[in-house]
Amino acid sequence: MITIFTALYCEAEPIIQYFDLKRQDDINGFQLFSRDPIHLLITGVGSINAAIGVTSLCSSSLYAPDFGDIIVNIGICGTKNLSLGKGSLLLGKKIIDLSTYRAYYPDMIFEHEFTESTILTSPVPVTGSVNNSAIVHSLHTEHSSIYAGSTEISMTECAGLRTQSFIHKDNTNTISNEWLSDAINLFATDMEASGIFHAAKLFYQPHQMFFFKVVSDYQDGEKLRKQDVLSLISDNIGQIAKWILPIHDELQSRKPMVFSEQEKALLNRTAESLRLTVSMQFQLKGLLHYYKIKNGDFTRDLEQFLKENIKQTCKNKNEGKKYFEKLRKSFL
Amino acid sequence: MKSLEKASYNAAFSHIYVEKEIIDHPNTIEILSRFPKAVKIEISRYNEIFSRSNQSFIIQKKSPALILAKKYGKFLFEGAPVCQDFGNEHFYYTTCVMNCIYDCEYCFLQGMYDSANIVVFVNLEDYFAEIEKLLAIHPMYLSISYDTDLLSLEQKLGFAQKWCRFTKAHSDLTIEIRTKSANNKAIEVLTPSKNIILAWTLSSETVQEAYEHKTPPLMQRLSCIKKALEKGFQVRICFDPILYSKDWLSSFEEMVEKTFTEIPATKIHDASIGVFRISRDYLKRMRKNRTDSVIVHYPYEYDNGVYHYGSHLSHLMTSSACDILKKYIPDEKIFVWN
Structure with missing residues (x-):
């Protein structure tokens, strides 16, 4: 856009x-x-x-x-x-x-x-020219410490007319700037x-x-x-x-990589089947992100894993944790 | 609506932002003279540009701007726990330049800074004054190129020369200049000294090609190390970070073998080994920045604020790397980060 x-x-x-x-x-x-x-x-x-x-x-x-x-x-x-x-x-x-x-x-x-x-x-x-004293005053007040050094700014004009010249107390370095x-x-x-x-x-x-x-x-x-x-x-x-x-x-x-709707749905289904805690859901998301970068796709292999291992939703979180560890090992 | 043309990025440092206060500083004038074609833009303070929220580190890396500024506040910092101190009691680091011209996917700088632009603090004299104050109390080991790569920027900044001159005049000070560069010209102009250590980070060719974008290849770094050794510099070799992959061990072994075929192991001051680790906050930002990096998105294990490969794998990698290195370098010269 x-x-x-x-x-x-x-x-x-x-x-x-x-x-x-x-x-x-x-x-x-x-x-x-x-x-x-x-x-x-x-x-x-x-x-x-x-x-x-x-x-x-x-x-x-x-x-x-x-x-x-x-x-x-x-x-x-x-x-x-x-x-x-x-x-x-x-x-x-x-x-x-x-x-x-x-x-x-x-x-x-x-x-x-x-x-x-x-x-x-x-x-x-x-x-035309606008009185610039307010601008100069403001810049000097706002950055008073900045102007405590050897350089002073003298803005003689403003708003497009500004010719900013640096007045050097020792009159050196005028060409370098x-x-x-x-x-x-x-x-x-x-x-x-x-x-x-x-x-x-x-x-x-x-x-x-x-x-x-x-x-x-x-x-x-x-x-x-x-x-x-x-x-x-x-x-x-x-x-x-x-x-x-x-x-x-x-x-x-160069848009950042994001999961497609289909991938998100599979991720959610996996999290539900394994009864993952919120923290483990984040870990699963990270694992699948890594797998996708490495292999281009995770859906086929994850479907396969679910088919082979998870016949029905895990009975409890402990069982889910076991399968999650298994998934982690096979996806690393 | 698609265009037939392709967008091109500006060359690095096509734009230079200069703080008003240091416009006349000799280092500013010297640095600007090396960029006659760059667009110079006057600013009040460097954080107007550098510390803005919501910047793209990745896009800025394509064409980093240079920001010349004055450092205030604290100049010296005690070494962080995740840093190797090489057995030095008074270990400090300093940051006269923030950010680096290279683009390593695993680099902590992208987790540390909002911007990929490079900030150069030109008031080195204030750094030197602070160091002298501390040297009056105790000797000091100081890493000066932690948050940047000073040697890679030497033709543009000339800071390594200034640091070396200062260090030579202060025997209680030892500095380490860490680099991935192959900047032979910089080596030519620097004068060696017992208390100046040039520390090269080396990675296997596989890692360099895949993850260390814009860095010189291993062989070029080795050739530069050779030159530094011939000139009489103290040279440290850092195999840090070692990244895990299925074939990391064979790549590492091959790299170490190549290293010591090219350079005499006996002349090396010391070497360090460290497996990749990163603080939680940095990794979080890195993951946001680089959504397509395998290194950044590896499912690391977490404890005590640090992400790592897990104690088992980390120990295994460290001990295997150590065993390989010991074939060339005596044990007492190898520093291991655990």
Whole structure:
């Protein structure tokens, strides 16, 4: 299952068309579109809406994710970095929530050709420079011990405009930390990513989460038309799909081994026939799991064992224990 | 909907997370200079990444990130009961790196840590200061590569060199660097000393191929040991853990024979033998992580917080392994974990 979250319908529309998704019943008032294995939910604007949207969908038994599933957030973003053209596709490597200053890190496990960026999730639309003193104050208070050393952080701007420079008291090592400069460390601003991550971490592991942002503006208050958003997403969805589908296949192939319904039924039948205690039932389950990994299947040999040894349910737990020991020896 | 393309994993250390506080530490700068192409990401504390709940150890192992951090609190720990102390009274271990580049199915690290990413504590000077405080009270035997494989990372971290330099200057300190590597280049740059023991874990070819993913084969490890011995290093050989299988004895015998055909037994400092055992809490997590591993899901017996093969089988394996080893190494040089 690939679950995509967008804030706006105009961000969702090109994705719906690309994957030929069909409208489903709303989930707690959120519009949902699906065609297996892809589902798309429109959360509305803002990280709180985004978090509620993710929680609503993932809590529903039909859409509860497991180890083989992935979550993708797609949306537009602003940046102050003029080297990024409009329509540039960014993949989030770090997300900072600007209302809590909390940072989130998706695992960067899979190879890609996208530009990586830090995403700053703002509670309000970011247009132009925003007074950043609150952020600086918070970071200094929260990590006061960290700043007791020889390095001070001077954030001169924020929300995509941030140019973070390290002021060295001895004025050394300025070249070695070039990677902190904005030219290399890109920033983009959105309004949902942190909310998506915050809710999704209850349901997904960090390697299952992907955050794509398409540069739509330079935070200069430019009004975006619906058509602009449509074409920005439309131009990039092919590239995103080409990358996430193989990842989904890969993770599906790595799903943990579980017992089939038939295997579970046989396990239960065996436990009943041998009158096993709860603790012994766990041991039996472990033994059969081991046997399955080693031999690919346990049902045939277990059926055979039951047929040869257990004509009827054991009279008492002691008798069951004897047979369980026999089973253990023959299965090891 | 299936894709015709195949997903590829990033190379190890494609991403490096760096704590703000140690951004300017000389070791940070030195390490980062060895990864010019890696994406560097600034973080506040390493546990923001490393200690998150609900991470996939197995998937992260495919492409581990590097995390550079500063260690606080306790730097030295007394050896755990499941660890071999080699007859040393003041046996300690320390963790300047957490996790390992290899991927052994039986490794306790996957039961110990939430993440497969590798954390490097760059403030070695604080470790050294703590050691000096203890050395003022008593001598110390210190294992520095228990929760990692320092030699395998030497080209990237250069920590083994720093530890060796420090140890050479402190005669009351003996360090053990345990490894499965075949890193000849690391051996070339390290200087031997009486109080530095390089300890190689050796496993049979069957075990290495099946369960010790990404590790060098036995013959490569032996060739590296040979080089270390020629250079004058104290070398310990650890046949630990020995894993049970129907043909474990013949594989073990073959491995020991190969070992001492390649390297002179007389030059070995000592050897250790230990049958696989693991704490209950670690095994529980390992089983959750690796649902398809025969080693992890073997129905071990349990007592006193530890899972093992059962006293009968464990004793049988230990004594048989010992008998084989005694053909090459005198009894007093063999340490057995019971």
